[in-house]
Amino acid sequence: MNQTLILNGLATGELDAIDLTVPPGGIVCLSGPSGSGKSRLLRAVADLDPHEGEVRLDGTPAHSLKANEWRRRVMLVPAESRWWHDTVGEHCGVPRESDLTALGFEPDVHQWPVSRLSSGEKQRLALYRALSLDPEALLLDEPTANLDEATRDRVEQWLVKRIHDQGLPALWATHDPSQIARVSDTHYRINGRRLEEASHGTD
Numbered sequence: 001m002n003q004t005l006i007l008n009g010l011a012t013g014e015l016d017a018i019d020l021t022v023p024p025g026g027i028v029c030l031s032g033p034s035g036s037g038k039s040r041l042l043r044a045v046a047d048l049d050p051h052e053g054e055v056r057l058d059g060t061p062a063h064s065l066k067a068n069e070w071r072r073r074v075m076l077v078p079a080e081s082r083w084w085h086d087t088v089g090e091h092c093g094v095p096r097e098s099d100l101t102a103l104g105f106e107p108d109v110h111q112w113p114v115s116r117l118s119s120g121e122k123q124r125l126a127l128y129r130a131l132s133l134d135p136e137a138l139l140l141d142e143p144t145a146n147l148d149e150a151t152r153d154r155v156e157q158w159l160v161k162r163i164h165d166q167g168l169p170a171l172w173a174t175h176d177p178s179q180i181a182r183v184s185d186t187h188y189r190i191n192g193r194r195l196e197e198a199s200h201g202t203d
């Protein structure tokens with residue numbers, strides 16, 4: 001893997017066109033007020049929202065692949081995950097016990113009915129599901145927003161390690177300045193129509 005995610009003149013919603021490069025294993029945090037366009041930007045990168053410009057994984061532009069194949073490679077983990085099968089395991093790849101343990105689950109979680117999941121369990125399992133499907137880049141929309149502080153720290157550390165170990169480029173939207181300081185290599189803030197590079201660790 002170890003590919004670079006490249007946004008070339010990407011324009012969506014109210015935002016001016018964006019040029020952005022996310023290197024393998026690099027975490028680029030996106031912040032900005034509620035409603036400023038963070039989720040729309042991630043959805044455009046996943047080719048789920050209309051946009052102008054181009055997104056590429058190294059030499060592979062999104063438009064050269066079928067939409068489902070692009071989204072399997074460039075995996076969006078939305079703030080509110082959707083579950084369409086009856087059990088957790090039906091959504092996931094091969095079980096990885098070390099990941100489940102890191103996220104506070106036993107292997108039998110694969111048999112759990114989706115209907116029993118709390119919002120925090122859904123959030124952790126949405127991240128587990130995404131990584132279990134072997135993505136090549138990650139788009140994370142407030143991935144720890146529903147978690148208590150101790151769980152957030154645990155999930156965050158696991159996520160950062162997986163991103164680094166697998167060399168995944170990651171775009172990570174968050175409102176939390178302390179999280180940005182902990183995880184980001186680069187931080188961009190949406191200010192009106194523009195995406196501006198923020199100094200490291202500022203909100």
Ligand SMILES: Nc1ncnc2c1ncn2[C@@H]1O[C@H](COP(=O)(O)OP(=O)(O)OP(=O)(O)O)[C@@H](O)[C@H]1O
Nearest residue numbers: 013032033034035036037038039040041049079175
């Ligand atoms: N499909 C759409 N068509 C038109 N407007 C939309 C669409 N989707 C979202 N919007 C609007 O675009 C703006 C940006 O929404 P978005 O969800 O990207 O914000 P956000 O920065 O992620 O906010 P939050 O931090 O509250 O999650 C909002 O005003 C929203 O109402």
